[in-house]
Amino acid sequence: MKRKQFKLLTILSLFALLVLSACGTTESGSGSTTDSDADKDSGKTKVDYKFLSLLTGGTQGTYYPLGGTFAELITTDTGVKTTAEVSQASAANMTALQNGEGEIAFVQTDIAYYGTEGILMFEGKKTDSVSALGALYPETIQLVTLENSGITSYDDLKGKKVSVGAPGSGTYANAEQLLEIHGLSMKDIQAQNLDFGESTEGIQSGQIDAAFITAGYPTSAVEALNATNKVSIIPVSNDKAEALIEKYPYYAKDAIPKGTYGLDSEVPAVSVLAMLAVKKDLPEDLVYEITKAIYDNTDKISHAKGEFIKAETGLDGIGIEVHPGAQKYFDEVKK
Incomplete structure (x- = not known):
């Protein structure tokens, strides 16, 4: 009888230890992270x-x-x-x-x-x-090309090699949404995933035709390109800007001033912050x-x-x- 009681007490003790251990892991955070852990202060100063x-x-x-x-x-x-x-x-x-x-x-x-x-x-x-x-x-979405490229509107991008930034980048999302508003998609262009420096170097060498660059103007990569080639920025018309803002409210109307990159006149554009x-x-x-x-x-x-x-x-x-x-x-x- 005593042996049975001892076994029962042993089993109950082990069970209690397991319960306490599980609770301790959850409450102390030494186990898996809960959804609220990210909101907790680190306790540091x-x-x-x-x-x-x-x-x-x-x-x-x-x-x-x-x-x-x-x-x-x-x-x-x-x-x-x-x-x-x-x-x-x-x-x-x-x-x-x-x-x-x-x-x-x-x-x-x-x-x-x-x-x-x-x-x-x-x-x-x-x-x-x-x-x-x-x-x-404001971070202006700049569609950059050369004045002699023959590209003067978004429609002219069809079939062209266009840098749209890395997949998952902010520039890529901006390019995708602006193409969409103009009735285009990534399938309508030969999308190239280049950073700003690679984009302007690619335009200069003729390896690509245009590039989306989301950055505050003047952007140094575009300035460097304009130092050797006449740069052109493709405009976003007022109606397209309004359609974009209606669908994606975090955009705002913007304009790249005359004289920036040697531009002969102001170019209407859109921007995020x-x-x-x-x-x-x-x-x-x-x-x-x-x-x-x-x-x-x-x-x-x-x-x-x-x-x-x-x-x-x-x-x-x-x-x-x-x-x-x-x-x-x-x-x-x-x-």
């Missing part, structure tokens, strides 16, 4: 950070030179060494933040929205550990100081896009959750 990575884009775009300036401002004002890193830009940056491969990143507002919603190129890969720091400037995104679990005090370092020192930004970066418009066009540290800064600005 500014003093826990010695280095920060700021993910930009290719060296021929706008993100990289601006990122270098931002990194200097953040390093100087926060005391946390910040480095601007070359990357594959918007979509890749959202994924990199999600995977903990950086702390701050340049992204397009449309791509940030896709990521946090888990749609389009982020289908099944939702970036739920990313929040917004602030809006920066560039913004900075951060890891959700960055401490509030650190993100507050990062935001302040950038928006309080816009007079130190030498790039042409610096004039568009203002604290007063820092939340314009943001379609994702704003980090509490950034929100604190913008709330103070409004007072």
Whole structure:
């Protein structure tokens, strides 16, 4: 009888230990990550950070030179060494933040929205550990070709070799949507997946006919092309712009001014916004100081896009959750 009781007690004890072990794994986070884990604060403060990575884009775009300036401002004002890193830009940056491969990143507002919603190129890969720091400037979708290419409208792209950016990139999504509004698709062109530098080099060498480039103008890669060849930017008519905005509200009407790239007249275009995104679990005090370092020192930004970066418009066009540290800064600005 005693032996049976002992066996019963042993079995019950083992069962209790298993239950406690399972509960401990769930509650402590030492097991699988739950959906809410991405929203939890890391428990760290500014003093826990010695280095920060700021993910930009290719060296021929706008993100990289601006990122270098931002990194200097953040390093100087926060005391946390910040480095601007070359990357594959918007979509890749959202994924990199999600995977903990950086702390701050340049992204397009449309791509940030896709990521946090888990749609389009982020289908099944939702970036739920990313929040917004602030809006920066318009990123114009520029369809670049040469004046002697014979391409003067979107219809002329049929059958041509056109760079549309890497699959899953912000530029690719913009190209796809603009082609759609003009009654075209990727099947109507010979799509080439090139970065900005490769695109303009390809146009110059005659290997491709045109390229979609989503970046703040003037874009260094396009300026370099115009230094040796007369550049042409294909316009987006008012009715097509309105149709695009009606279907995809994150776009806005834009125009590339006369004189940019030696243009003889203003060219109507459309744009999305560039913004900075951060890891959700960055401490509030650190993100507050990062935001302040950038928006309080816009007079130190030498790039042409610096004039568009203002604290007063820092939340314009943001379609994702704003980090509490950034929100604190913008709330103070409004007072």
